[in-house]
């Protein structure tokens with residue numbers, strides 16, 4: 001038994017070594033970590049098994065062949081017009097499945113309007129994108145491929161023709177779906193791969209599971225503030241059954257508010273009436289990613305006044321590898337984010353009623369950030385520590401001219 005296991009282990013190691021050489025990993029060390037973009041284990045403290053089971057649609061069950069195909073598509077530049085862009089360009093595993101840019105850069109170096117959210121735990125979101133314009137990962141996956149400034153393909157037919165010309169894909173689609181390449185199955189495979197990227201097992205998950213020493217005193221005070229005086233939990237909802245720090249709703253918190261937004265909203269309503277933009281999902285996608293209408297947030301999807309400049313409450317896990325923050329990447333550090341909420345956001349006619357000045361001390365702000373830092377999954381712990389130090393220093397540099405008590 002023991003002996004067999006040893007042989008098995010050696011065989012696995014040898015196979016890994018062969019695979020590594022075949023992929024050229026030896027020569028490109030930064031790519032070595034890519035193997036960790038592989039499907040995750042469900043044995044993580046805090047993993048919400050029931051919720052996860054419900055997040056998998058009946059018409060797209062998880063199978064190993066489909067997941068592997070999705071993983072290949074996720075890193076394949078042939079899904080883009082310039083054959084450079086791939087999902088992974090903007091959702092890079094080593095950067096917590098983001099690009100760590102303010103806003104993303106797509107085909108021909110075109111600059112988008114929005115910050116790339118992480119793929120980690122995206123399967124739990126009831127709507128996708130900052131404005132919730134997609135309602136499933138399958139629907140979402142088609143958008144970037146056809147968006148002119150992201151991957152820039154001109155039609156689904158063009159995408160399908162590309163992949164049909166590649167014999168290996170023909171074969172893999174047949175194995176995964178039992179039919180030839182088509183656009184819906186491309187999206188299904190991508191979604192299935194994304195549904196393997198759940199991320200829990202953080203120090204905070206261990207704390208909630210009963211290990212009271214898993215987080216330190218500052219983080220514990222931060223958690224109390226988060227659920228109490230700072231009111232964060234009223235939007236970033238948390239329960240053991242739904243441990244995702246989001247209410248899956250949309251709120252105007254005043255991020256990047258400009259008075260001109262309201263004027264623009266009025267103009268967009270007229271445009272909707274005239275051209276019925278809402279009927280055309282692709283047009284909404286183009287408005288959101290490529291134009292200043294991005295700042296209208298959820299309004300572009302619903303046309304409802306109360307949704308002007310409202311954005312989806314994001315998950316708060318792994319924040320120290322997904323900087324900068326907010327839908328436009330306008331907050332470089334977590335201290336900037338907390339300061340935004342502490343001041344009561346940016347006042348505007350559509351500001352959410354739950355956003356009010358909080359009167360938090362500098363110590364309170366530090367404690368909140370210490371709590372947020374405990375939401376880091378093990379694979380990102382080292383990177384997160386470095387980023388925490390960097391952000392801490394940046395927050396202190398800003399305070400140089402502030403009173404001495406602000407320095408703790």
Ligand code: HEC
Pocket residue numbers: 074085086087088089090091104105106107112114115116117118119122125127128129130131137140141142144145149150151190194288289
């Ligand atoms: C050029 C950069 C770029 C590329 C390439 C790209 N994305 Fe994104 N992705 C973004 C940005 C930016 C957003 C947010 C856009 C918005 O909210 O309007 C986003 C949003 C998402 C979301 C929604 C996450 C959430 O929680 O709402 C998913 C899922 C996603 N992308 C998957 C993919 C897949 C799959 C591909 C490849 C087919 C891909 N992306 C290609 C930049 C990119």
Ligand code: HEC
Pocket residue numbers: 226230231232233234235236250251252253255311312313314315316319322324325326327328334337338341342352354355368
């Ligand atoms: C009224 C609801 C609401 C409250 C209260 C609230 N948030 Fe948020 N939070 C949001 C929304 C919505 C966004 C996205 C805003 C945007 O990008 O325009 C956000 C964004 C964030 C982000 C950025 C995440 C990312 O990936 O970009 C962090 C961090 C955050 N909030 C932490 C907090 C903390 C800490 C508190 C309490 C001090 C708090 N929030 C209170 C709704 C809320």
